[in-house]
Amino acid sequence: METKPTQEATAPTDAITREVVDLMAGLVALFHREYEEAAAARSLTGAQAKVLALLRRGPMPMRHIAQTLSCEPSNITGIVDRLEGRGFVTREADPQDRRVKLVAATDSGGAASEELRESLNFAREPLAALDDRERTQLRDLLRRILEHAGEDDPRA
Amino acid sequence: METKPTQEATAPTDAITREVVDLMAGLVALFHREYEEAAAARSLTGAQAKVLALLRRGPMPMRHIAQTLSCEPSNITGIVDRLEGRGFVTREADPQDRRVKLVAATDSGGAASEELRESLNFAREPLAALDDRERTQLRDLLRRILEHAGEDDPRA
DNA sequence: CTGAATATTTGACAAGGTGAACCTTTCATG
DNA sequence: CATGAAAGGTTCACCTTGTCAAATATTCAG
Numbered sequence: 098m099e100t101k102p103t104q105e106a107t108a109p110t111d112a113i114t115r116e117v118v119d120l121m122a123g124l125v126a127l128f129h130r131e132y133e134e135a136a137a138a139r140s141l142t143g144a145q146a147k148v149l150a151l152l153r154r155g156p157m158p159m160r161h162i163a164q165t166l167s168c169e170p171s172n173i174t175g176i177v178d179r180l181e182g183r184g185f186v187t188r189e190a191d192p193q194d195r196r197v198k199l200v201a202a203t204d205s206g207g208a209a210s211e212e213l214r215e216s217l218n219f220a221r222e223p224l225a226a227l228d229d230r231e232r233t234q235l236r237d238l239l240r241r242i243l244e245h246a247g248e249d250d251p252r253a
Numbered sequence: 254m255e256t257k258p259t260q261e262a263t264a265p266t267d268a269i270t271r272e273v274v275d276l277m278a279g280l281v282a283l284f285h286r287e288y289e290e291a292a293a294a295r296s297l298t299g300a301q302a303k304v305l306a307l308l309r310r311g312p313m314p315m316r317h318i319a320q321t322l323s324c325e326p327s328n329i330t331g332i333v334d335r336l337e338g339r340g341f342v343t344r345e346a347d348p349q350d351r352r353v354k355l356v357a358a359t360d361s362g363g364a365a366s367e368e369l370r371e372s373l374n375f376a377r378e379p380l381a382a383l384d385d386r387e388r389t390q391l392r393d394l395l396r397r398i399l400e401h402a403g404e405d406d407p408r409a
Numbered sequence: 410c411t412g413a414a415t416a417t418t419t420g421a422c423a424a425g426g427t428g429a430a431c432c433t434t435t436c437a438t439g
Numbered sequence: 440c441a442t443g444a445a446a447g448g449t450t451c452a453c454c455t456t457g458t459c460a461a462a463t464a465t466t467c468a469g
Contacts, residue, residue, distance in 0.1 A: 117388055121395065124277065125280070125284045125285060128278070144424080160446085168425085169427060171427075223398045227394065231397075232269045240276060243280060298454095327420095330418060353416060
């Protein structure tokens with residue numbers, strides 16, 4: 098499976114891969130914290146923000162939300178309850194299949210989500226260290242990685 | 254602050270930065286899921302795994318754990334309670350300052366953490382899409398980003 | 410010795426998450 | 440058409456994370 102036999106790729110992981118994984122862990126932690134903070138600043142929880150973000154693409158059945166977020170449907174019930182209680186989403190029966198509930202962001206819900214997305218300083222702070230060429234390079238590398246691993250969850 | 258005036262860097266965020274942020278969100282989600290799963294496979298929660306990972310570097314006061322994980326110290330109490338209950342860590346008063354409790358991983362705790370780290374397929378699957386040169390490139394870019402943003406939390 | 414500051418714990422409480430049981434609606438099949 | 444199995448959601452009981460405020464123990468400056 099390895100491209101280059103130059104290194105003993107038989108070992109669990111080579112040094113560079115290992116370091117990249119560690120760096121990503123740091124990145125993940127950083128991103129996560131920022132996201133949570135940005136959500137909290139709008140008195141949303143991370144999970145609520147994620148659901149709202151999903152709904153930017155249009156109404157969606159509960160089941161689909163649960164799948165995308167890889168959690169149990171019963172969990173989504175509560176999250177949507179709270180969002181609904183605050184007027185950020187609505188829940189309507191799908192006319193096609195009345196078992197299905199279609200969750201849709203309200204105007205204020207959509208606005209909150211858009212605002213949050215805009216506010217992610219993450220984009221400015223650490224990414225500012227790179228110039229255009231490097232950002233493009235990074236983009237291409239990330240694309241390849243995600244492409245290769247059934248990407249999902251467009252949460253920001 | 255921008256290096257290249259070629260693009261109007263005055264706007265909130267340029268297209269590439271925006272895309273990079275979205276890609277990172279995907280990466281973060283992916284990594285997060287994998288980490289949680291890998292932990293669950295050893296019947297640890299994500300939070301417990303993170304604490305164990307921190308302790309790989311040696312014993313550490315509760316307070317320090319809380320700071321590194323950016324949460325309230327009272328939260329750590331519970332997590333360490335559960336880890337201690339399962340024999341993964343010990344809690345001892347620091348002889349230097351008896352207010353301080355030093356948390357240390359036991360042998361089995363350290364082993365579990367090491368095992369978990371090894372098992373992160375994340376390294377193999379999506380990263381396998383890149384060759385050595387690209388992995389190095391990615392490493393360098395990530396280093397720069399994290400350097401620039403008070404890095405922390407070496408959790409994996 | 411006194412009082413302020415520090416490290417941790419405790420308790421009450423909200424939210425995220427799971428799993429099992431339950432209702433409603435759909436759908437296949439006899 | 441009737442019936443039963445399967446699918447989408449909800450409810451309930453339960454655990455873990457996380458917060459905040461109050462309590463305890465220890466240190467340290469005067």
